Amino acid sequence: MTELKDIVGKFAICGTVSEIKPLGEGLINDTYKVRTAEADQPDYVLQRVNDAVFPDVDMVMRNIDAVTSHIRKKLEEKGEEDIDRKVLTFIPLKEGGKKLYAQVDGKYWRIMIFIPDAITKQAVNPESSRAAGKAFGNFQAMLADIPVQLGETIKDFHNMEFRLQQLREVVKADPVGRVSEPRVQEMLSQIDSRADEMCKAERMGREGILPKRVCHCDTKVNNMMFDKNDNVLCVIDLDTVMPNFIFSDYGDFLRTGANMVAEDCPDMEKVQFNVEIFKAFTEGYLSSASSFLTRVEIENLPYAVKLFPYMQCVRFLWDYLSGDKYWKCQYPEHNFVRANNQLHLLLSIEAHEEEMNAFIKRQS
Ligand code: GN1
Ligand code: MG
DSSP states (O other): OOOOOHHHBBOOOSSSSSEEOOOOOOOOSEEEEEEEEEETOOOOOEEEEEEETOHHHHHHHHHHHHHHHHHHHHHHHTTOSOGGGGSOOOOBBBSSSOOEEETTTTTEEEEEEOOOOOOOSOOHHHHHHHHHHHHHHHHHTTTTTTTSOOOOOOTTTTTHHHHHHHHHHHHHHOOTTTSSSSSHHHHHHHHHHHHHHHTTHHHHHHHTOOEEEEEOOOGGGGGEOOOOSEEEEEOOOTTTTTTEEEEHHHHHHHHHHHHOTTTOOOOOGGGOOOHHHHHHHHHHHHHHHTOOOOOOHHTTTHHHHHHHHHHHHHHHHHHHHTTTTSSSOOSSTHHHHHHHHHHHHHHHHHHTHHHHHHHHHHHO
């Protein structure tokens, strides 16, 4: 097997590698920190891209190249300082033109500059939610005029009609005999009764009243870097950047950020929607995104808040009924618990619907 330092050696980095050790606890890609010996040379982050989740790594890296180059240009035009901390910098191969990844022993690797003096956060409060809303809105705003068409790195990733279709297929095939469980039947009927309402985005897309824009599609607070004074430096984890309805970025952040507990907390009474987080994130988001959002997009933000817990409930249930192939499980019921948690989050959100609608009206 090729050693990590030989893989690093394929890239046009500066400095002499002194140490390579695992970094972070991401579940999808394997990540390492690469230290260089020289104080005046940057350190780097080496990553193996999971090609089971992202089958077209070339497309992923072309998207990332287009997005980071465009953001860099915008920051330069604005005369920003310290740009290497405000956008990710991927390093090309020594040989291979401008290619930003190496294929070694059938695996895919890439390397980027390590951003010094930056932190990530795991939990949000209203203040960091506001900052996150502003940062993700700004990310979309900067990419609104990107001159290239990005690829869809995971086909139909946030397409609700497709996710329901996937669920229906596994219910029909019932490969591990879990469909007849009464709790599964109960959940399926909760899902069915909302299916039509939740596919509204796809219908509006077909009617031509809802555009797709460049979205991040994994808007969690831990996908942003902050400086020591709590200012957002940049958005990271760009593998899922692709054209989508803006609901993806807005709704998926609140799915995790505004849940009072983790998405796999088994105590359903504790699963509650935090309205203060919703308000702060929305204000932050609209402060940077209202310049390009349409009325239809803004009016439907409360729908987006419901859509993502619903979609995640469908996806977790699909995996439970498939035999737990997509998400790693610590115990046999894990995926069901996750699905149930998302359903309870949805119920809590539904109880706040009027309040959310009134709040959004006041903003526009
Ligand atoms: C996966 O690995 P992570 O946590 O960034 C998934 C998201 C889900 C999330 C649920 C590529 O994201 O869509 O919302 O799990 N990413 C992919 O925990 O499927
Ligand atoms: Mg991630």
